[in-house]
Amino acid sequence: MDYREAGVDVEAGRAFVGQIRRLVENTYRPEVLGNLGGFSGCFRLPTGYQNPILVSGTDGVGTKLKIAHTVDRHDTVGIDLVAMCVNDVLTCGAEPLFFLDYLATGKLNPDQLAAVVAGIAQGCQTAGCALLGGETAEMPGFYQPGEYDLAGFCVGIVEESKMLNGTQVQIGDRIIGLASRGVHSNGFSLVRKIIENQGNNWQDCPEELGGQSLQDVLLTPTQIYVKPILEALRSGLPIHGLAHITGGGLPENLPRCLGSGQAVKVDHHQWSIPAIFQWLAQTGDVNLPEMFNTFNMGIGFAVIVSPEAEQQTLTHFENTQIPAYPIGEVIAGNGELIGSWN
Template sequence: MDYRAAGVDVEAGRAFVERIRNLVHSTHRPEVIGGLGGFSGCFQLPSGFQEPVLVSGTDGVGTKLKLAQTIGCHHTVGIDLVAMCVNDVLTTGAEPLFFLDYLATGKLKPEQLTNVVSGITAGCKMAGCALLGGETAEMPGFYQPGEYDLAGFCVGIVEKSRMLNTSQVKIGDIAIALASDGVHSNGFSLVRKIVDDSQYNWSDRLEFSRDKTIGEFLLTPTRIYVKPILAALAQGVEIHGMAHITGGGLPENLPRALGENQSIRINNSWEIPPIFNWLAEVGAVDNTAMFNTFNMGIGFVVLIPPEQVEQAIAHFESQEIAAYAIAEVINGTGEIEGLFN
């Protein structure tokens, strides 16, 4: 017997690395040292920092991967993987520098996994970070044929004096909500149950997504907010805090951006995208459960002084991101008031 007889094809793994080499190199920044294939990735810190702080983050895509594998669409989940990590790192004001991925599968299928990596490289380009390296693990017997799992790791950098934390948030600051591109990458265990228990199939089309099937529409990748946010900071928008709206929705994530003895009061509603209304109706999901599971059309929130609201909204709209002033920071103990009114 040999390793191939046990289900691991070493030669296929080497061929896969060669297949993705150009994709990886296309993301490289000037600070990358060396190429793909070593035991580690090397990155020289950018110049111009007085007290550089490295900021790290890690995440996965979750059970959205099951949908991708069910309908055979693998590019967008690679973008999701990057987005979930870089958007988290961004909340400190950090610029993502480099990204690493971990990809595990039962049997290496080069075309399938090349599509995944092409999505990862696309996400890295959107975020301006380098895909520095990664690991591909072939694990027969651990995953079923056609199954794979993903994890991502990101490192960013920020000047210590400009690093955001909850102490900068002030009473009276306004929450600017930045639109999501749909469900993003959270709540898919519920999404899958809603569709599986209904009369709908992933291949059906809905009135608001006629150009895509339900499955394709739900695989719309997580929006990457890095470049618009960093551009806003560079143009003088005074951002005091940020929140990436992921698992747990607004109720769980928005309070994480607040300082001590602060709460936030929702003052204005926003137009909830029809996909969320459809999920609520088909699954008979109540409003509280929807807001505690999904982003409900808001993928990211920035907290800014009230006098900068118009400037900030104009900036994000110029970046083709719908933005709304939805809330105000008030005295309190971490609650969100008015969300379910």
């Protein structure tokens, strides 16, 4: 008996590394040292910092992967993986430097996993960070045939004096909401439950979605906000706080960037809730507060600025092709969110 008979094809693993080498190397920044294939990835700190702070984040894609497995479409979930990590690191005002992935499967399918890595590489290029390395684990008997799991790890950098930590936020500051591209990568356990309970298929095209199929809408990758936010910070816009709107929606995530003695007030009538959320709420008979406590509801990222910079900030993001809306303000309180949907 050998390792291949036990379910692990070492030669296929080596061939897979060769297959993705160009994808990985296309993401490299000047600070990357060495080549793909070593035991670790090496990265030189960028110059120009007086007191650099390294900021790290890790995340996965969650049960959105179940849809990718079911419909055999794997070209977008890698983008989701990168987005979930780099958007979190960004909330401190940090620039993502490098990214590593962990990909585990029961049996290595080179073409399937190459599509996943292509998405990861695309996400890294969009965020401006290097895909520094990763791990592909073949684990026979641990996953169902055709299934895999993903995890990602990101490191960014920010000047200590420019790091956003809640102390910059002031009562009266305005909240700018940046549009999401749909459901992103959170709330899919509820999404899947709604669709399965109602007997829908992923190929269905509800009239409310304008002819798009459920799988196309739901597999739309998470928006990466890195470059527009970094451009805003470097332009001198008085940004006081940033929040990535993920699991728990606006109520859980927006207050995380506040200082003590503060709360936020949000008016959801300031933006149009995307059709997919309206369809999910109606199809699953989910009330509005529960929808806002589960999904991003069309706002994927929030920017807190001083009142006098509100219009300038809106204009900046409109010029980057990301719709932006004045959705609320910072008020006195104890870390709560007061929403117009309650």
